Amino acid sequence: MENILTWISAHQQLLYIVILMIFVGIEVIGHVPSVLHTPLMSGANAIHGVVIIGAIIVMGKAETDNYLALILGFFAVLLGMLNVVGGFVVTDRMLEMFKKKK
Amino acid sequence: MTQSILTICYLLASITFILGLKMLSNPLTARKGNMVAAVGMTVAILGTIFLYRDEETGNNLHNYGWIFSALIIGAIVGTLAAKKVKMTAMPEMVSLFNGMGGACAALISIVEFLHISHQIHNGADAAYITAIRPTVMIILTGLIIGAVSFAGSMVAWGKLNGKVKDLSFTGQNILNLLVLATTIGLAVWLVVHPEQSWMMVVILVLALCYGIFFVLPIGGADMPVVISLLNSFTGVAAACGGFLYDNKVMLTGGILVGAAGTLLTILMCKAMNRSLKNVLIGSFGVSAQTASGSTIQGHHKEISVADSAMLMAYANKVMIVPGYGLAVAQAQHICHELEELLSQKGVTVKYAIHPVAGRMPGHMNVLLAEADVDYELLLEMEDANDEFKTCDVVLILGANDVVNPAAKTDPASPIYGMPILDVELAKTIIINKRSMKPGYAGIENELFFKPKSSMLFGDAKKVLQDLAGEIKTL
Numbered sequence: 001m002e003n004i005l006t007w008i009s010a011h012q013q014l015l016y017i018v019i020l021m022i023f024v025g026i027e028v029i030g031h032v033p034s035v036l037h038t039p040l041m042s043g044a045n046a047i048h049g050v051v052i053i054g055a056i057i058v059m060g061k062a063e064t065d066n067y068l069a070l071i072l073g074f075f076a077v078l079l080g081m082l083n084v085v086g087g088f089v090v091t092d093r094m095l096e097m098f099k100k101k102k
Numbered sequence: 103m104t105q106s107i108l109t110i111c112y113l114l115a116s117i118t119f120i121l122g123l124k125m126l127s128n129p130l131t132a133r134k135g136n137m138v139a140a141v142g143m144t145v146a147i148l149g150t151i152f153l154y155r156d157e158e159t160g161n162n163l164h165n166y167g168w169i170f171s172a173l174i175i176g177a178i179v180g181t182l183a184a185k186k187v188k189m190t191a192m193p194e195m196v197s198l199f200n201g202m203g204g205a206c207a208a209l210i211s212i213v214e215f216l217h218i219s220h221q222i223h224n225g226a227d228a229a230y231i232t233a234i235r236p237t238v239m240i241i242l243t244g245l246i247i248g249a250v251s252f253a254g255s256m257v258a259w260g261k262l263n264g265k266v267k268d269l270s271f272t273g274q275n276i277l278n279l280l281v282l283a284t285t286i287g288l289a290v291w292l293v294v295h296p297e298q299s300w301m302m303v304v305i306l307v308l309a310l311c312y313g314i315f316f317v318l319p320i321g322g323a324d325m326p327v328v329i330s331l332l333n334s335f336t337g338v339a340a341a342c343g344g345f346l347y348d349n350k351v352m353l354t355g356g357i358l359v360g361a362a363g364t365l366l367t368i369l370m371c372k373a374m375n376r377s378l379k380n381v382l383i384g385s386f387g388v389s390a391q392t393a394s395g396s397t398i399q400g401h402h403k404e405i406s407v408a409d410s411a412m413l414m415a416y417a418n419k420v421m422i423v424p425g426y427g428l429a430v431a432q433a434q435h436i437c438h439e440l441e442e443l444l445s446q447k448g449v450t451v452k453y454a455i456h457p458v459a460g461r462m463p464g465h466m467n468v469l470l471a472e473a474d475v476d477y478e479l480l481l482e483m484e485d486a487n488d489e490f491k492t493c494d495v496v497l498i499l500g501a502n503d504v505v506n507p508a509a510k511t512d513p514a515s516p517i518y519g520m521p522i523l524d525v526e527l528a529k530t531i532i533i534n535k536r537s538m539k540p541g542y543a544g545i546e547n548e549l550f551f552k553p554k555s556s557m558l559f560g561d562a563k564k565v566l567q568d569l570a571g572e573i574k575t576l
Binding site (some may be wrong): 003004008011014017018021022023024025026028029030031032033034035036037038039040041042043044045046047049050051052053054055056057058059060061062064068069070072073074075076077078079080081082083084085086087088089090091092093094095096097100 | 112115119120122123124126127128129132133135136137139140143146149150156159161163164165166168169171172173175176177179181183184185186187193194195196198199200202203205206207209210212213214216233235236242250326329330333334336337339340341343344345346347349351352354355356357358359360361362363365366369370373379450461462463464465467468469471472479482505
């Protein structure tokens with residue numbers, strides 16, 4: 001119990017971010033027209049690809065002879081990159097079709 | 103110095119994510135918003151590679167060869183896949199990429215857990231075990247959510263491209279709850295006893311199973327909602343990484359998507375006039391079995407292309423109802439051409455867009471926008487329903503469930519309660535379909551047997567080309 005409390009006070013900045021971001025996330029897309037539901041979902045999908053940063057850190061910290069960690073990390077970076085690049089490109093292709101509209 | 107630059111990189115990226123999402127929710131700025139977020143992501147990734155320094159050891163990252171080869175392969179494959187995919191297959195693609203993100207989060211958790219269990223087995227003391235528990239908790243949370251999101255997205259992907267069929271049986275909800283409860287229970291146990299590292303494998307397998315069981319019974323027509331929900335799951339899994347590495351950009355991005363994704367899921371449900379609970383455990387599949395027993399008997403009449411062309415060319419007002427069939431046939435351009443031909447003849451032509459026509463909310467808008475159809479002509483469901491009674495002809499192009507009157511009249515129908523387009527209010531209804539086969543929800547549509555309705559069989563593109571040809575000669 002005590003170490004959970006210590007953990008909370010050690011991470012209070014992060015907890016504040018969590019709470020604020022929940023409200024920002026809700027506020028920011030609150031008035032989206034249904035036309036944009038799909039592109040918005042796809043865009044959000046690309047943004048959570050930020051998980052790749054964790055994958056890069058895992059990969060970059062792994063000992064050079066720890067092949068299990070290297071292989072798992074390699075796949076983590078690869079899949080994360082697929083998520084990021086694929087996500088943004090697909091979203092752009094969807095939105096491309098809205099151009100030149102008044 | 104380098105650490106401050108990295109902090110600024112992360113700060114910039116976080117701001118671009120928030121701005122990007124904000125811009126994405128407005129049609130005028132959406133495309134730019136996507137770019138802004140992409141630039142932010144690039145800054146964050148490059149910053150991490152070159153500037154990140156381990157707090158404990160003070161070392162920079164290494165294994166650049168591995169990192170860059172993974173990045174390059176991922177970027178090339180991702181771009182090609184996203185560029186090559188057909189407009190109709192977009193939803194599947196989003197689901198697939200979402201699954202990749204979930205898998206990435208799960209893999210990170212696995213590596214970090216292996217690292218910790220290595221430390222423990224190399225004779226760490228009791229104090230280390232006590233201190234590591236909150237970290238283990240975060241790791242396991244990321245592992246479970248990531249694995250559920252990965253497995254669920256793969257099933258959703260399979261369902262959308264028709265490889266996986268709906269599967270439901272009695273007691274499924276209870277089984278699902280049991281699997282989930284066991285997974286969480288074992289995770290709590292592992293947090294208390296982090297030295298029993300083998301348990302991680304059991305938890306991983308259970309979480310994967312839960313992801314599969316969770317999505318399997320949900321009908322294919324509800325997949326967009328499920329994908330949106332899994333999308334927000336992956337966001338939360340990414341945020342777990344933020345706690346793990348004390349990394350604020352992962353936290354911001356992850357929670358932002360988690361919150362926005364949850365709201366978006368609810369908005370999508372609202373567009374279908376259903377609650378999330380109804381979508382998730384209302385089990386499309388179970389009620390479909392009872393409904394499919396009561397097949398509608400009757401005769402449908404067919405109409406020729408020439409007659410259809412005649413009807414439309416001499417109408418005052420024609421309403422086009424596009425559906426998935428239009429998307430599959432890639433007939434959006436020829437559809438726009440037909441609309442222009444009719445307008446030249448003095449016919450008012452409008453489009454009635456059901457919010458969930460096609461395979462995703464907004465699917466039809468995207469498709470018609472591609473063909474340069476004027477925004478003004480696209481009516482949302484409520485407006486369209488007000489206008490149907492003034493329409494002479496309604497032309498339904500490959501839509502089925504969104505015009506099925508059973509949604510209003512038959513409480514046993516799996517789509518009962520979903521708002522539909524009231525095409526019956528119009529004088530004549532022409533329905534273009536490839537065959538009499540039921541639509542995606544797998545149910546019969548009595549609309550096809552109404553006296554007002556006529557069937558115009560054929561591939562949407564071919565039929566529209568013939569129609570346009572006929573109208574030109576009139």
